[in-house]
Amino acid sequence: MSTAYFKIAGGTVYDPVHGVDGERRDIWIRDGKIVAAPSDPDVRPDRTLDAAGLVVMPGGIDMHCHIAGPKVNTARKMRPEEKRKADKVVRTSTTRSGTMGSVPSTFATGYKYAGMGYTTAFDAAIPPLAARHVHEEFEDTPCIDKGFFVLMGNNHYVMQSIHRKEPERLRSFIAWLLGAAKGYTPKLVNPGGVEVWKQLQGGNVHGLDENVAHFDVTPRQIIEQVSRAVDQLRLPHSVHIHANNLGMPGNWRTTLETMKALGDSRGHLSHIQFHSYGGGEADENTFNSKVVELAEYVDAHPNITVDVGQVLFGETTTMTADGPLGYYLSNSFGNKWFSSDTEMESGCGITPIEYKNTSLVHSLQWAIGLEWYLLAKDPWRVVMSTDHPNGGSFLAYPEIVQLLMDRTYREETLKHVHPAVLERSTLAGLTREYSLYEICIITRSGPARILGLANKGHLGPGADADITIYTPNDDKKVMFELPRVVIKSGVVIVDQGEVREPVNGKLLYVAPEWDVSIETDLAAWFEKYYSVRFRNYPIPLDYLHEPEEVACR
Amino acid sequence: MSLTLRYKANTSVPVEVEGLTPSAVRGLSVSEIERFEIFNGNRKLPLAEFFDVSGDSADGRIEFLGNLSGVHWIGAKMSEGEIHVRGDVGRHVGSEMTGGTIHVHGNASDWVGGEMHGGLIHVHGNAGHLIGSAYRGSKVGMTAGTILVDGSVGNEVGLTLRRGLVAIGGACGDFVGFNMAAGTVLVFGQCGNRPAAGMRRGTVGLFGGTPPTLLVSFRKSGVFKPLFLQLIFRQLQSLGFAVPSDCWTANYSLYSGDHVALGRGEVLIRETTAS
Numbered sequence: 001m002s003t004a005y006f007k008i009a010g011g012t013v014y015d016p017v018h019g020v021d022g023e024r025r026d027i028w029i030r031d032g033k034i035v036a037a038p039s040d041p042d043v044r045p046d047r048t049l050d051a052a053g054l055v056v057m058p059g060g061i062d063m064h065c066h067i068a069g070p071k072v073n074t075a076r077k078m079r080p081e082e083k084r085k086a087d088k089v090v091r092t093s094t095t096r097s098g099t100m101g102s103v104p105s106t107f108a109t110g111y112k113y114a115g116m117g118y119t120t121a122f123d124a125a126i127p128p129l130a131a132r133h134v135h136e137e138f139e140d141t142p143c144i145d146k147g148f149f150v151l152m153g154n155n156h157y158v159m160q161s162i163h164r165k166e167p168e169r170l171r172s173f174i175a176w177l178l179g180a181a182k183g184y185t186p187k188l189v190n191p192g193g194v195e196v197w198k199q200l201q202g203g204n205v206h207g208l209d210e211n212v213a214h215f216d217v218t219p220r221q222i223i224e225q226v227s228r229a230v231d232q233l234r235l236p237h238s239v240h241i242h243a244n245n246l247g248m249p250g251n252w253r254t255t256l257e258t259m260k261a262l263g264d265s266r267g268h269l270s271h272i273q274f275h276s277y278g279g280g281e282a283d284e285n286t287f288n289s290k291v292v293e294l295a296e297y298v299d300a301h302p303n304i305t306v307d308v309g310q311v312l313f314g315e316t317t318t319m320t321a322d323g324p325l326g327y328y329l330s331n332s333f334g335n336k337w338f339s340s341d342t343e344m345e346s347g348c349g350i351t352p353i354e355y356k357n358t359s360l361v362h363s364l365q366w367a368i369g370l371e372w373y374l375l376a377k378d379p380w381r382v383v384m385s386t387d388h389p390n391g392g393s394f395l396a397y398p399e400i401v402q403l404l405m406d407r408t409y410r411e412e413t414l415k416h417v418h419p420a421v422l423e424r425s426t427l428a429g430l431t432r433e434y435s436l437y438e439i440c441i442i443t444r445s446g447p448a449r450i451l452g453l454a455n456k457g458h459l460g461p462g463a464d465a466d467i468t469i470y471t472p473n474d475d476k477k478v479m480f481e482l483p484r485v486v487i488k489s490g491v492v493i494v495d496q497g498e499v500r501e502p503v504n505g506k507l508l509y510v511a512p513e514w515d516v517s518i519e520t521d522l523a524a525w526f527e528k529y530y531s532v533r534f535r536n537y538p539i540p541l542d543y544l545h546e547p548e549e550v551a552c553r
Numbered sequence: 554m555s556l557t558l559r560y561k562a563n564t565s566v567p568v569e570v571e572g573l574t575p576s577a578v579r580g581l582s583v584s585e586i587e588r589f590e591i592f593n594g595n596r597k598l599p600l601a602e603f604f605d606v607s608g609d610s611a612d613g614r615i616e617f618l619g620n621l622s623g624v625h626w627i628g629a630k631m632s633e634g635e636i637h638v639r640g641d642v643g644r645h646v647g648s649e650m651t652g653g654t655i656h657v658h659g660n661a662s663d664w665v666g667g668e669m670h671g672g673l674i675h676v677h678g679n680a681g682h683l684i685g686s687a688y689r690g691s692k693v694g695m696t697a698g699t700i701l702v703d704g705s706v707g708n709e710v711g712l713t714l715r716r717g718l719v720a721i722g723g724a725c726g727d728f729v730g731f732n733m734a735a736g737t738v739l740v741f742g743q744c745g746n747r748p749a750a751g752m753r754r755g756t757v758g759l760f761g762g763t764p765p766t767l768l769v770s771f772r773k774s775g776v777f778k779p780l781f782l783q784l785i786f787r788q789l790q791s792l793g794f795a796v797p798s799d800c801w802t803a804n805y806s807l808y809s810g811d812h813v814a815l816g817r818g819e820v821l822i823r824e825t826t827a828s
Contacts, residue, residue, distance in 0.1 A: 080690035335692070 004046040005030050005038070006490055011051030011469060014440040015058070017449075017458035021437045027056065029465040032489035036461045049492075051469055054484055057440050058457050059119025059466030060397075063447040064240075064270050064307045065388040067109050068123050068137035068148070070130045071319045071348050074338055075103045075389075078350060079317055095499050102316040102352075102389040106140040111499050112395060114143035117468035117483040120456060120508075121394075123148040124240065124270060124387075125189060125321045127342040129532065131181035132539055138507060139545045143493050145456075145466075147508035147550075149240045150181050151321050153188030153222055154195040156344040157525060159215035162225045168515065171229040175514035176522065178235075180538035182509040182547065184451075185237040186230060189321040190244050191222040194347040197324040204324040205244055208257045219244050220261050227265035233512040234552040236452025238266030238305070246271075246325050249279035252290035259297055259304055268450060271309025271387040273369040284361055289425035291371040299377045305450045306376075307383035310369035310400050311362065312392030315354045319390065323347030344529055355392070363418035365391075367427040373404050374430040379441040380449060397443070398480035404434040405476045452553060453508070465490040506546045556586070556610040560619030560640075562603040566594040567643070571626040573600070575613040575634025575653065586610065617642070622662065628655045631672070644681070647674040650698070663707070664688075666700045669717065675701045675793065682707035682726065685719040685738075693734065695719075701794045708745065711738040714755060720789055730757040733818060737785070741797060752811045752818035758782070760800055760823040771810035771820060779805055779821065799823075 006029040013025040028035050028045070066072055076083070082101040089098035089108040098108030113121055126134050126148040138146045152158050152174065161170035174186055192212040196203040199213060208220035227239040243258040245251035255275040259267070269275065276294050279286035298304050318329055323339055326349010330337035338350040355362040369391070376382040384401075388394040403410045414421070414428060422428045434442075448457020455464045467487040473479035486494035493501050526534035541547055556578060562568065569592040578586050587601035600606065603624075608616075613634030617627060625643040628636045632652045641659040648667040655674045657665075663681035666674045668688055680702045686709055687694025694713035705723030712728070714736040724742035730749040739758040740748075744765045749757040759765060782805070786796045804824040810816055 078690070081688060081692070082690075084688065 003030075005043065007045035007048045008051050008056060008467065008469070009048050011054050011056035013056045013459060014436055015459040016437055016441045016445040018460050020459070027459055027467065029490045032465050034459055034461055034463045034465050049485065053472070055436065055470040055472055056459070057468050057470070058444045058448070058459055058463070059468050059486065059488065060117050060443050061447040061451070061453075061457060062113070062118055062121040062385065062388070062394055063383055063451055064124045064309070064385045065121050065394055066123055066125065066319050066390070067121060067388070068106070068141060068146075069126050069134040071125070071321070071350060072103060073137070075317045075319050075350050076105065078336065078338055079103065079352060082315065082352070095502055102393060106137050107142060110142040110144055110505070111502065114486050114488065114494050114499060114502070115497055116395065116397065116481065117470070117486050118144065118394070119466035119468070119486065119488050120145040120453075122146070122184065122451070125149065125151055125187055125242070126181070126183065127151045127321070127346040128177055128181035128183065129342055129345055131183065132543070135182065135507065135539060135544055139504070142502040142504055143488060143499065145506040145508055147184040149185050149187035150178055150183035151189060151346040152177065152186040152226060153191035154346055156215070156529070158226065159195070159212065159217050159222065162217045162221050163215050167225060167229065169518055170225055171232055172514040172518045173522070174226065174229050175233055175512040176518065178510055178512060179514070182507065182539050182541070182544060184508060184510055184550070185235050185240055186226055187240045187242070188222060188226060189242040189346070190246065190325065192217065192219040193244050194321065194323050198341055198347055207254060208244065208261060220257075223258060223261045224263065227262050227267050231265050235510055235512060236550050236553060237450065238268050240268045240270055242270050242322060243275050246274045246322060247328070249277050249284060249287045251275055251277050252294055255294060256297060259301065262303060264303060266303045268305045268307070270307050271385065271391065272306040272372055273309045273311065273365060273391070276368050276372070287361060287364060287424070289364065289368045289371055291368055291375050292426060295372065295375040298381065302381070305381040305383070306372065307385040308369050308372045309385055309387035309391045310396070311355050311365040312386065312396040312399060313355045313357045313362065313366065314392065315352065316389045316392055317350065317352050319348070319350045321346045321348055323349045325349060326351055329353060343531060357417045360418045360420050363421045364424055366417060367421045367425040370403060370410070371425055371427055371430065373434070373442070374432045375426070379438045380446045382442055383447045383450065384442045398477045401439055401480045402475070402477040405439065407431060407433050453550065504545055506548045507544045508548055508550050510552060511549050512552055554608045555612055555614035555616055556606070557608040557616045557618065558600070558604040558606055560603065560617070560621050560624060561605055564593060564623065568593050568603055568624045569626050570624060571629045574628065574631035575610070575615055575636065576632055578610045578615070579613055579634070581610055583607065628653070631655075641678075647672065650674075660704070665702070666695060666698065669695045669698045669700065671697045673699045673701070673792065677703050679704035679723065680706045682709055683712060684710045684721070685714060685717065686710070686712035695736065699792070701789070701792060703794070705742060711736065714738065718785070720794055722795060724761065730755070733757070739785070741800070749818060749820050750811060751814045753815035754817045756819050756821065758821045760797070762825065764822045764825070767808055767820060768811065770812045771808040772812065774807045774809050776804050776806050776824060782821070
């Protein structure tokens with residue numbers, strides 16, 4: 001162990017985990033971790049960073065984004081017209097070149113997250129068959145710690161185990177699959193619906209109790225059984241759910257049913273904004289917000305957490321494992337479309353879209369996202385996200401911070417969206433303004449707690465020394481766009497917006513135990529149906545760069 | 554005397570002069586223009602390493618001299634003024650330009666007027682592929698302006714054209730007017746395979762001697778003498794583009810299509826027997 005100390009002196013510290021709300025404190029770092037101040041008063045730090053007058057927070061955590069793997073790579077290749085016109089990331093003596101646009105290239109993604117003060121990000125939808133590719137791309141995504149959620153909501157073995165009423169087999173398979181892919185938690189995307197889409201032209205499910213042919217299971221069964229298995233495995237994070245009927249008018253009932261289907265199990269509902277719509281079935285004329293009803297349910301059920309999936313106006317590229325949704329969006333916007341079928345595991349749809357403030361639907365989506373932040377009573381269970389790049393780029397987070405902290409700015413922006421937003425949502429009447437303490441919760445401490453990352457999201461001894469230091473500014477967008485210093489594992493990686501030392505970042509994974517007796521059946525299953533041999537499917541630990549196992553609860 | 558740039562380099566690595574427009578250099582001294590940075594491959598170097606610079610930039614006119622077939626992006630994004638190229642030139646001449654005039658007194662390579670938004674490009678020799686076309690991935694290509702090529706051209710002329718006029722004096726390759734959204738492409742020479750495939754709206758005129766075989770997704774609607782063609786021919790003549798005399802008096806067969814797409818486009822084929 002090194003004896004070299006790094007001290008951040010006299011900053012105004014925000015550390016909600018320890019109840020520290022803007023207090024002047026010193027932070028001591030050694031070997032990439034935050035440590036208690038040395039008891040010996042004669043110990044001097046080898047390096048001191050004077051943070052007097054500056055705001056000190058843990059590094060930001062994006063718990064739901066799409067930054068690696070085949071869908072992201074396809075989206076990059078699919079948008080040359082956007083890449084041509086977007087900013088370029090120019091090579092320096094310490095950094096690689098890259099491209100921007102709505103789907104930045106790998107190195108650029110890492111640099112831009114770090115430049116904004118974020119030090120951890122989780123890709124939310126990886127088919128395990130493509131996990132190897134993801135790990136390779138993660139190795140080229142510097143500056144941030146990374147992990148990913150493993151798509152299981154339409155996995156054939158999962159559905160077969162549920163149909164056969166074999167919960168122990170299901171639990172073992174989930175554990176085996178997470179271990180094989182080196183993933184973090186199961187992800188359910190339109191559970192059952194993607195399989196129906198793959199079976200039938202234009203197919204989908206529209207409610208939790210519709211049957212998925214051949215497997216004879218329902219979305220409700222998939223949600224119940226997988227969430228229960230995740231809790232039994234004591235995974236650090238809950239099951240991560242992209243509910244059925246994303247984007248459809250009236251889908252709030254499906255969302256509420258999904259929450260109820262969890263029972264007492266933990267569950268994280270991702271990009272909840274896209275699932276909070278009232279109105280008649282497929283009728284945009286009656287489209288309205290149902291955040292009040294859903295937020296009330298979430299407030300009353302501590303087993304449920306959400307991230308918002310805020311929409312920002314402008315062009316972006318949607319990418320989803322929800323194949324039928326990709327097709328729907330492509331038809332709605334009349335744009336090019338990519339669709340794929342990942343064997344026994346998943347689907348995928350990609351299409352460019354543009355959110356316009358003149359559109360009633362898009363304006364309401366924008367407002368509904370903000371309603372979630374402002375109506376949910378417990379900030380520890382509401383996480384900032386744009387579902388990058390589906391609602392907008394992660395680079396829009398400073399804009400969201402300003403919308404939440406500055407009511408005047410929010411009201412001014414509201415004047416420039418579709419006027420019907422005033423009647424169809426409650427946003428105009430919401431006066432709440434977030435404090436820096438609350439912003440710290442929804443961007444750092446909250447997601448760390450939800451993900452079960454004991455070493456992140458706080459500044460107490462034992463935490464990873466992932467720290468962002470901001471220059472205070474009344475314009476919160478400016479403040480959060482350009483941190484003064486970003487520290488990753490005790491190393492200053494960004495200084496005044498410039499990447500100084502692009503460390504690689506860790507790969508965060510879980511390793512739950514499973515009943516090895518299922519491997520005989522699994523091997524036969526693979527040999528019969530998969531394009532990959534069973535023995536070649538799991539990714540060995542030595543294939544990963546800087547892996548770090550996150551312990552089960 | 555206009556600004557004159559005489560090419561003197563001998564490099565096989567592409568030279569890219571994007572940004573070197575009449576408005577960018579107007580008012581700059583010769584020494585300042587000599588320091589203007591351009592790309593040679595991935596290296597950024599001063600213009601003087603590749604060109605002898607002389608004359609005055611005040612009148613908004615630039616003369617490029619020499620064999621510029623390895624020099625690309627001449628006049629890209631220009632908005633005003635005139636560029637005259639005396640010699641062959643590389644790719645992307647007048648790409649995304651919004652105004653002004655470019656004359657190429659020689660042959661041009663691919664992508665002449667790629668995603669052009671205004672102005673005039675007149676190539677007095679031949680040109681390559683993808684004249685007046687959308688770049689890869691774009692939903693909309695050329696949106697305004699005029700491209701005239703006296704000689705022959707390659708494939709995919711007017712790809713995803715949205716508006717504007719492209720006229721080709723000689724022959725053209727395959728897929729002319731492919732995926733056109735609107736606008737006009739006229740070819741006065743022979744035409745290659747699958748003309749106007751996937752066109753949604755707009756006009757493709759095929760006036761060469763032997764009519765090409767159209768795709769089965771086009772339907773013949775009649776034979777007539779379209780008055781608007783006379784107006785376009787007059788405009789072309791006024792711009793110095795030679796319109797063959799028999800085109801003025803010919804009958805034209807009208808085909809609608811492409812019915813695998815929106816089907817609101819029209820293809821006009823000159824009848825070989827004049828009325």
